[in-house]
């Protein structure tokens with residue numbers, strides 16, 4: 001377990017012992033060799049400095065996902081998420097991490113219009129946050145944008161299958177690839193984005209068979225969420241995996257039940273405040289004897 005020394009001038013917490021170099025884009029890309037990934041890539045979402053500190057020692061990549069719209073801001077979807085939100089949370093996560101590669105989602109409306117629009121938005125995200133990569137959703141239609149960005153020094157994580165920013169077009173958040181035509185399109189989307197230069201891909205909410213096929217077909221690492229254990233890595237929304245929500249999608253495994261534990265702690269605090277048993281002498285400033 002790391003301990004941290006806080007630099008109060010920058011709010012930067014320095015872990016002790018200080019880890020080595022931050023994981024790089026080529027290091028993630030090269031995890032997959034000849035179609036195989038010996039050591040699966042561990043990715044979790046993070047939106048805040050403290051969560052980044054806690055997750056960083058365990059993760060290869062931290063994703064500042066636009067899922068923060070629902071998780072942090074209580075929005076109905078990722079569609080209202082703005083570049084300002086992504087930049088603020090991205091910078092916090094970079095400040096709270098030392099080891100993991102930080103990738104920040106490009107929000108809806110910030111990249112789809114043209115490769116030039118995508119470049120402006122991605123450059124702003126990278127300049128304001130210090131992250132190493134951006135993630136964008138979409139398949140063949142976004143391939144020219146991925147190529148434009150990667151040729152100009154912006155590492156891109158692709159995202160295919162269930163693409164939540166397209167929820168209105170898709171009609172919901174159900175798994176994709178239930179018929180042969182859609183399955184074939186998802187596989188060709190993944191290939192197009194990988195060939196365009198993405199250094200890894202997220203495959204979300206697809207039938208297991210399709211995820212396995214994508215992982216076998218593309219030569220960059222494929223990180224699954226609601227996909228397949230055969231993927232080259234896995235990602236989950238941290239708050240889902242910690243059990244902070246009553247309802248989670250079927251593909252989430254809850255590794256804790258933090259919602260109950262927070263409820264218990266808040267209830268104990270409320271009781272002690274009402275009984276006047278908190279604060280005690282231990283938590284009270286008194287003149288030294």
Ligand code: KIV
Nearest residue numbers: 045065066067202235
């Ligand atoms: O926004 C997000 O958190 C994501 C992950 C679910 C992959 O895109």
